[in-house]
Amino acid sequence: MADRKFLNKEEHADILRNYSIDPGKAMFTIILSIMVDVFGYSMVLPLLPEIVKNFGSSALFVGILVSSNALSTFIFGPIWGRLSDKYGRKPILLISQAGTGISFLVLALSPNIYIILFSRILDGVFGGQIPVIRAYIADITTPATRASEMGKLMIGHTVGMVFGPIIGGLLGALNWRYPSLLAVILSIIAIILTTRVLIESMPKDRISDIKQQKEIRELSSENKRKTFTREIIVRFAQVFLLFSITVMFNSSMALILDERYGASTIIIGLVMTLAGVTIMIYGGLLMKPLFKKVGEKRILLIASVLLILNFLAFPFMTEMWMIFAFIPSFVFSMVFLPSLIQSNITKAVDADRQGVVSGMTTNVQSIAQIISPLVATGFIEIGGLTIGVIFLNQYELIGYLAVILGIALFIILYFDLRKHSYLYSYEKPQKESNDPN
Numbered sequence: 001m002a003d004r005k006f007l008n009k010e011e012h013a014d015i016l017r018n019y020s021i022d023p024g025k026a027m028f029t030i031i032l033s034i035m036v037d038v039f040g041y042s043m044v045l046p047l048l049p050e051i052v053k054n055f056g057s058s059a060l061f062v063g064i065l066v067s068s069n070a071l072s073t074f075i076f077g078p079i080w081g082r083l084s085d086k087y088g089r090k091p092i093l094l095i096s097q098a099g100t101g102i103s104f105l106v107l108a109l110s111p112n113i114y115i116i117l118f119s120r121i122l123d124g125v126f127g128g129q130i131p132v133i134r135a136y137i138a139d140i141t142t143p144a145t146r147a148s149e150m151g152k153l154m155i156g157h158t159v160g161m162v163f164g165p166i167i168g169g170l171l172g173a174l175n176w177r178y179p180s181l182l183a184v185i186l187s188i189i190a191i192i193l194t195t196r197v198l199i200e201s202m203p204k205d206r207i208s209d210i211k212q213q214k215e216i217r218e219l220s221s222e223n224k225r226k227t228f229t230r231e232i233i234v235r236f237a238q239v240f241l242l243f244s245i246t247v248m249f250n251s252s253m254a255l256i257l258d259e260r261y262g263a264s265t266i267i268i269g270l271v272m273t274l275a276g277v278t279i280m281i282y283g284g285l286l287m288k289p290l291f292k293k294v295g296e297k298r299i300l301l302i303a304s305v306l307l308i309l310n311f312l313a314f315p316f317m318t319e320m321w322m323i324f325a326f327i328p329s330f331v332f333s334m335v336f337l338p339s340l341i342q343s344n345i346t347k348a349v350d351a352d353r354q355g356v357v358s359g360m361t362t363n364v365q366s367i368a369q370i371i372s373p374l375v376a377t378g379f380i381e382i383g384g385l386t387i388g389v390i391f392l393n394q395y396e397l398i399g400y401l402a403v404i405l406g407i408a409l410f411i412i413l414y415f416d417l418r419k420h421s422y423l424y425s426y427e428k429p430q431k432e433s434n435d436p437n
Contacts, residue, residue, distance in 0.1 A: 029190075029198045030133055033097065034156030036190045037129050040104055040183030042164030043171075051176050055113040065120045067370055072124025074366035081131040081359025088207070089136045090200040094191060099126020101187030108180035131358035138346040138358070139201035157279075210350070232357065234416055235345045236364045241409040242341060243368035245307065245402045246334050252376035252398070259380065260395060261320040271323060278328050282335040297417060297424045300340045304413055307333040308406040314399035344416075344423050375401070 084092040103123035110116045171178035257263040257271060290299060310330050317326060342361060349357045376398055379385075384393040392400065417423065 029193050030136060031156035032193060033093065033129055033133060033190050035160045036097070036183075036186045037100060037127075038157050038160030039164045039186060040100065040160075040180075042160055043168030043179040043183060051116060054176065055116070065117060068117060069120045069124040069127075070366045070370045072121045073127040074124075074363050074370070076125050077127060077131050077362035077366065078356060078359030081135060081362070082356045084132045084135055084202070085353060085356055086207070088200050088202045088204070089132050089139065090194065090198055093129060093132050093136075093198070094194055096126050096129045096132065097187055097191045097194060099123075100129070101184050101191070102126075104180045104183040104187065108177045108184065127362075131362045134342060134346075134358040134361065136201050159276075159280075229348065231348045231416075231420060232345065234412060235341060235348065236361070238341045238409060238412055238416070239338075239345075239361055239364045240368050241405050241412070242337050243365045244372050245311070245405050245409070247369050247372040248376045248398060248402060249330070251373035252380060255377065255380055256395070256398075257323070261323070263320065267320075271327065274324065275327050275331055278331040279335055282332060283339075287336070287339070295424070296340055296343075299336055300413060300417070301410075303333045303336040303340075304406065304410045307337070308403055308410065311399045311402035311406060314402070315393075315396040317395075341413075347423060 080092055080096060100123060103119050103126065106122060107116060107119035110119060167182070168179040171182060253271070254268050257268045261267075263271070294302075306329055310326060310333070313322075314326070317323060345357060345361055379394045379397040382394070384391055385397055386392075
């Protein structure tokens with residue numbers, strides 16, 4: 001694997017032209033698809049406690065609703081990714097968008113709590129947008145541009161997370177069903193744009209050509225490449241550790257701000273808005289220039305070290321103003337690490353397996369998204385824990401567990417980069433090309 005070579009930008013552009021693919025026209029629709037998916041989710045999520053109360057169910061049912069969605073995504077994510085490898089990205093993306101729209105319509109029209117549960121499960125079943133979109137980005141980018149292009153997806157994610165809860169709250173104050181109906185309308189808009197604007201990145205002739213190339217490789221002296229190699233599994237471990245850390249904090253942030261600092265809903269909203277704006281700045285403005293100036297490998301290591309330092313400081317952040325200092329540095333890691341790690345995953349598999357591996361990546365994230373919120377809220381619930389003769393409060397438990405996971409992540413990343421130096425083999429030639437000599 002260490003001697004694996006990648007196509008440069010010009011070579012890759014020639015291949016895309018053969019299939020009439022224009023990468024520039026795709027990004028707007030892709031970002032919109034992400035925004036609609038996150039927007040609908042973030043509009044409805046804050047309303048779940050009120051919805052559950054309206055139907056006379058317990059607060060525990062909120063957790064069941066969230067977990068059922070993650071579990072169904074865990075099961076069906078890889079299936080959609082595999083189907084997109086076989087039939088193309090666009091039709092699977094359209095099916096996923098339609099399924100998401102239908103799930104929100106079911107939620108808006110739900111007569112009881114069990115139909116609401118069904119709507120959340122249905123949304124997870126059709127939650128194939130993220131793995132298919134990641135595979136699409138891998139199809140239309142080179143290794144040198146892939147991480148920064150994946151970083152652009154954070155723009156759509158952030159817009160959804162910043163404005164979704166605000167609009168959901170305003171509409172929900174009128175009727176809890178209105179945000180779901182708006183999500184249906186947005187899904188229809190996304191379907192129309194995908195149908196009319198998005199160019200298929202895996203047309204039938206490209207799938208056929210890739211299949212032929214695969215058969216030639218398997219018949220030649222080259223070793224047959226497996227999909228889930230040790231290299232892929234190592235990077236799945238990186239994804240799991242990273243999302244365990246970030247989801248553990250993100251899922252409990254509102255509770256922490258309320259219980260630790262006595263923050264009002266306005267202050268909590270302000271902190272979340274700060275995080276969203278910071279994500280937009282990093283992902284939309286600074287990512288590409290930083291990659292060019294500093295290099296992706298250094299950024300990866302810097303972001304992982306910064307993540308550890310942030311949570312070393314977290315237990316001692318006793319004043320509210322410290323959170324406003326914590327958020328920009330934490331968000332730096334949250335933006336750069338996922339895009340770089342996921343980009344490295346795509347480099348380890350052939351073009352015909354991108355959807356499969358992207359689906360499995362979503363699965364690994366789903367596992368973290370199921371476990372981490374339970375751990376973080378569990379720590380807050382118990383208020384602390386005595387380990388031997390040492391008592392650790394809930395914030396120390398969250399911070400130090402994040403540090404342990406962060407150190408494990410850094411170690412795995414460091415040895416992965418040393419063993420697989422080909423990951424950034426394109427960076428050196430880039431620098432040399434700017435050398436006047």
